Amino acid sequence: MYTIENYNFKGKRALIRVDFNVPLNEKFEITDDTRMRAAVPTIKKVLTGGGSVLLMSHLGRPKDGPDAKFSLKHILPHLEKLLGQQVKFADDCIGESARTQAATMQVGDVILLENLRFYKEEEKGDEAFAGKLAKLGDVWINDAFGTAHRAHASTAVIAKFYPDAKLFGYVMQGELDGVDRVMKNPVRPFTAIMGGSKVSSKIDIITNLLGKVDNLILGGGMTYTFKKALGGHVGASLCEEDKLHLALDIIKKAKEKGVNLVLSNQTLIADAFSNDANTKIADPMDIPDGWEGLDIGPETMERFAEVIEASKTILWNGPVGVFEMPKFAEGTKAVAESIVKATEKGAFSLIGGGDSVAAINQFGLADKVSYVSTGGGALLEYIEGKELPGIEAIRGK
Numbered sequence: 001m002y003t004i005e006n007y008n009f010k011g012k013r014a015l016i017r018v019d020f021n022v023p024l025n026e027k028f029e030i031t032d033d034t035r036m037r038a039a040v041p042t043i044k045k046v047l048t049g050g051g052s053v054l055l056m057s058h059l060g061r062p063k064d065g066p067d068a069k070f071s072l073k074h075i076l077p078h079l080e081k082l083l084g085q086q087v088k089f090a091d092d093c094i095g096e097s098a099r100t101q102a103a104t105m106q107v108g109d110v111i112l113l114e115n116l117r118f119y120k121e122e123e124k125g126d127e128a129f130a131g132k133l134a135k136l137g138d139v140w141i142n143d144a145f146g147t148a149h150r151a152h153a154s155t156a157v158i159a160k161f162y163p164d165a166k167l168f169g170y171v172m173q174g175e176l177d178g179v180d181r182v183m184k185n186p187v188r189p190f191t192a193i194m195g196g197s198k199v200s201s202k203i204d205i206i207t208n209l210l211g212k213v214d215n216l217i218l219g220g221g222m223t224y225t226f227k228k229a230l231g232g233h234v235g236a237s238l239c240e241e242d243k244l245h246l247a248l249d250i251i252k253k254a255k256e257k258g259v260n261l262v263l264s265n266q267t268l269i270a271d272a273f274s275n276d277a278n279t280k281i282a283d284p285m286d287i288p289d290g291w292e293g294l295d296i297g298p299e300t301m302e303r304f305a306e307v308i309e310a311s312k313t314i315l316w317n318g319p320v321g322v323f324e325m326p327k328f329a330e331g332t333k334a335v336a337e338s339i340v341k342a343t344e345k346g347a348f349s350l351i352g353g354g355d356s357v358a359a360i361n362q363f364g365l366a367d368k369v370s371y372v373s374t375g376g377g378a379l380l381e382y383i384e385g386k387e388l389p390g391i392e393a394i395r396g397k
């Protein structure tokens with residue numbers, strides 16, 4: 001109902017909120033164009049349907065108005081390459097020039113609007129600003145899942161100017177289908193693998209997942225808060241002393257809900273946070289002083305693999321070790337490989353959250369899992385069970 005699939009774009013100017021917030025190096029070269037590539041099918045759909053396209057996005061965090069460093073002009077040549085056609089550029093996302101360009105667009109034209117965040121009104125969700133943007137297009141498409149958790153002018157507020165012409169693009173629809181498949185009606189057994197550095201940043205997700213999963217695998221830096229809470233000695237490992245009670249509470253809740261909580265039983269410890277550190281295998285309950293756990297050990301890789309490979313639905317967020325350093329990437333790689341094996345056997349696997357996506361890309365396995373989410377914070381909030389403004393804006397009245 002809200003998707004672009006059956007919409008008639010003939011003669012329509014589609015204003016598409018995309019997520020072109022791509023990483024750039026010092027030479028303003030794009031270092032990862034995943035988000036741009038993801039938007040291409042939606043753009044093509046409008047163009048082949050006889051419409052024209054206005055693209056709007058933010059890039060980085062400009063502090064005070066226009067700043068050449070954050071201009072979307074940097075990505076224009078690559079966008080043209082991806083689309084295989086010329087793209088015009090409007091150096092102001094609202095105002096006279098954007099309006100004139102939009103008004104004189106021809107079928108098949110694509111215009112890229114300058115960074116939305118050059119206006120403070122964007123993040124403030126200013127209605128007048130949203131109204132000015134809305135003047136540019138006949139139909140509004142939200143295809144920026146990465147900002148769906150923000151009630152910004154272009155991601156949510158603008159919806160009120162399009163009561164009958166607001167649609168999800170393919171990226172949004174794909175994300176929603178993927179997450180709903182995992183969170184609403186998972187084929188069982190359903191296993192979630194949560195990693196990353198801290199319990200504190202994952203607590204709401206873990207709590208929500210406890211009511212849904214059959215198995216919850218916890219890895220990464222948060223392991224040691226759990227081990228300490230259970231009476232272990234964790235040496236110099238990452239440990240949130242003020243979250244020990246929370247860890248015990250999670251263990252208790254998992255028991256109450258019949259969730260199989262799987263923690264690491266073997267860890268790779270290092271005498272420094274460095275790829276050149278000395279390492280050895282240890283019991284995470286008994287780590288010597290001056291040593292820290294930076295990855296899971298081989299026995300834990302097997303333990304995790306057994307659970308993952310027997311699963312029919314898998315959600316993975318967060319690396320189980322400091323995968324950025326090759327010496328501590330083995331555990332995260334093993335998790336990724338187990339997920340691939342489960343997927344080959346018919347499981348639905350969804351990978352989300354910045355670091356696990358970076359990891360799966362690093363291992364070259366992204367196309368061997370069912371779905372890789374492009375939205376970090378948005379995905380996590382959706383998994384937490386929150387309503388996302390960018391989704392509500394379209395699904396709501």
Ligand code: AMP
Nearest residue numbers: 196197198220221293294318320321322
């Ligand atoms: P997060 O942003 O919370 O998902 O955390 C991701 C980060 O956690 C990555 O940069 C990893 O290097 C880091 N990480 C994973 N395992 C550990 C560990 N055992 N100790 C310290 N950091 C870790």
